[in-house]
Structures are given as C-alpha cells and as structure tokens.
Amino acid sequence: MKSLRSLPIIIAGTLLLHFFASAQRINVGEKCPNIKLTTILNRQSPNAELLTAFNDKPLIIDFWFIGCAPCYEFIPKLDSLQKAYHNQFNILLASKNKEEEIRNFMGKKNLFKNIDAPIVHSAISKTDLFKLFPHYSEPHEVWIDKKGIVQAITSHQWVTPDNIDRFLRGEPLNLPEKQDMLDEERALGGQPLFITDEKYCSGKRKLYYSWIGSADPKVPGLTIHKIQKEEGSRRIVCQNTSIVKLYQIAYSAVPSYGLLKIVMTPKDSLKYATNEKTFKNIFCYEIFLKDTTESKIKKMMQKELDYFFQMKSTIQQEKSSYLVLSRLKGTESVFRAKEDAQPSNSIVNDSIVIKNIKLDYIVQNNFFKKLPYNVINETNYDGKVDITIPNSKDLKDLKQCLNKYGFDINLEIRNTNVVVLQDI
DSSP states (O other): OOOGGGSOOOOOOOSSOOOOOTTTOOOTTSBOOOOEEOSEESSSSSOEEHHHHHOSSOEEEEEOOTTOHHHHHHHHHHHHHHHHTTTOSEEEEEOOSOHHHHHHHHHHOGGGTTOOSOEEOSOOSTTOHHHHSOOSSSSEEEEEOTTSBEEEEEOGGGOOHHHHHHHHHTOOOOOOOOOOOOOHHHHTTOSOHHHHHHHHHTTOSOOEEEEEEEOOTTSOOEEEEEEETTTTEEEEEEEEEEHHHHHHHHHTTOTTTOSEEEEEEOSSTTTTOOBTTTTBTEEEEEEEESOOOHHHHHHHHHHHHHHHHTEEEEEEEEEEEEEEEEEOTTOHHHHOOOTTSOOEEEEETTEEEEEEEEHHHHHHTTSOTTSSSOEEEOSOOOSEEEEEEEOSSOHHHHHHHHHHTTEEEEEEEEEEEEEEEEEO
C-alpha cells in the first residue's frame, strides 16, 4: 500500500482565471495530453509529466484555491476516500497560489498538516492544467481513467463512493458536466444579474427584482401593470412618478383597501415637494414578481417604498366626498370608442378632447384636474371612449356633457382608506 505522501497532489487555484484558447481545452471523452508540470514542491524532481507520473491509476484532479471554504471541507474528504479505497486512484489538487502562500496555508490549517505530498504551484505555461480545463468556480473536478481519457468534469458534490466505484470499474460515469461560464462579465457579476438573465436565458430565471431610480426626462410619465398568466408573473412599471403617486399605486387596486387617499405628515413640509420642471422628488420604479397574486406584489412595493424613503405608511379610515362617475342605463353603444383611431388627448379652447383611451386611465391619471374633488369610476366599464369634456370647475357643465355620452357624475360620501405617511 502506498502512503498518501507518495501520491501526487497538485494544489492550485484562483477564482479569477485567464481566458484560454479553445484549441487547448480538453472536453469529456477526449484524451488528455501528457503535459509537463513544473515547480513541484515536496518531490525529488520539480518537473514531471502528467500522465507518465500520475496516471498509472485512475486520476481525479481537484482544482481549488486558498480562501475557498468548500475546498477546505472537500480536500480532507477526498483524502479520506482515497485511503478508504486503499490508494486505488490517484489525486491531484491544482492551485494558482504561490509557493509561499501554499506552505504557510498547509502549516497553519490543522486539516492539512498531514497532507505534505508533492505540490505544483503557479504553473503557468502553454501547457498549463488551467488551460486544459478552464473554469471559474472551485472546487472543480476532472476524472481521468487509466487510458488518459477524461471521463467526467464535475463539481465536488459528485465525488461519492458510488461514483468512485464505477470509476474504478471502468464503467461510464455519465455525470452532469460542470460547465462554467468563461465570459468574465457574466461569470463575475460585471453586469446587473437581470440583464444577464435576459441576455442569456430570455428572462426565465428571474423570480423577483425591484429597481428605483431618478426621473428620466426623455420618457413620458406613466404606470404599467402587466399580468403574464402564462409565465405566472406580475410587473409594475412607474415612470416619472411622485412619491404620493407611488404610494397610491402600492395601496390601490387591492380589494381590501377600497377607496384611498394619501396624507403626508413629514417633519419638513418641503422634504417631498415635487417640481415637474426640475424633476425634484420624481422617480422611476419597477418591480417584478414570479407570482400573480396582486396583494403580494403590492405589499412588497409598500415595504420597499417605506424602506427607501424612510417612511412609515399606515392605513386609517374616514368618510370623504368624491365625485362618482356612473353609467346611464342602456347607453353602452353611445360611448364606445372608434377602435381604429389613434389614442390621444388634447386641450382645445376650453375643452379636453379624448380619443380611444380607457375610461379607467382617464380617471386614474386625473384628466379632471380642475375639479375640487377626486373622481371615482363606478361605471363598471373597462373599455375605451371618445369624449370631449369641459376643462373647468363647473360641475353642472361637466354633468350635462357626460350625460350625452351615457355617463353621469354626482357628489357623494364614501368610506375611504387613508394612507398616512410619516417620517421614521
């Protein structure tokens, strides 16, 4: 029986590896070249050929680096497996750490004090092991049979007694191949993960993300709420939106909240004041959730806004006056929009001309800016309309105008959920 120190061990590693020429890379099923290894420690000769010196038995090459916690746990386990199989296979541990670093590490770590076998360090050449088996993450395992054929390239979790039994019997391993992404920008977090996901995986990996940014003067102010049932996801996008409007969106459209208004009580009354010319306190916000539950994404949005703006939002109830928009019976055909018209709204003289726009959008985006009360849509109509309404505070004129389109509007009292925003 050979002692452990008679077995070749190459200790290597660094997480940040160089890119390698594709012609030099060895894949599963290919013959490994008999490359020359240099700067071998704890061995009579500092030089040796890979297959000649170390492949008289099946060989497992384990790439690792100093600072890798999983590596610390795995190397003693690999050593124990080698001893349990009575040295029927050889081990190579490969590292890009320097000689002094390796010696200091091996001497200080109790788990490694008995592992003083041959070591190859910082071996960078045209025939380097890291060029033959490029990767980013470690531990990284290469299985080479007695004929020098690479049988598998795996993560360390696949080095188990069952797989070693098959390896020693010369049976096909058919293990999942560890395929590290060698694009440095993607592999090492050089770009936002959701961009990486969209670029390489068509967005299929994302489960949840949110983003808050300053205003973008080049895009219009809008709110989009998309439900993609086939993908089981929800997405809310708010462009150039005030803090008050963000909270309105976060608390709106959830049945248990009903009608609501926002009351801000900051210590500094100007702290959250908006300025549409300078875009002060106007933001862009997006949240995505792999879940179609509306209440869940809204609650997450509430918590995120509270955290970011350093506020505490709470719900209270009170009675308030609203202008309630309703529908006159039997008049649906009167207000349907012409579907082929381009959506538009404009102020012409003293009127607001609206074409092919959803009624809910008109109400939610406050097209009735001059009215003294907020408007509630209780028409139960979710279609688009073509209407012209007066741009004034005169409720009587508005009521007469809306009646022509089959709508009515009246001042009524409603129970309201009030979202109170306080500084933390």
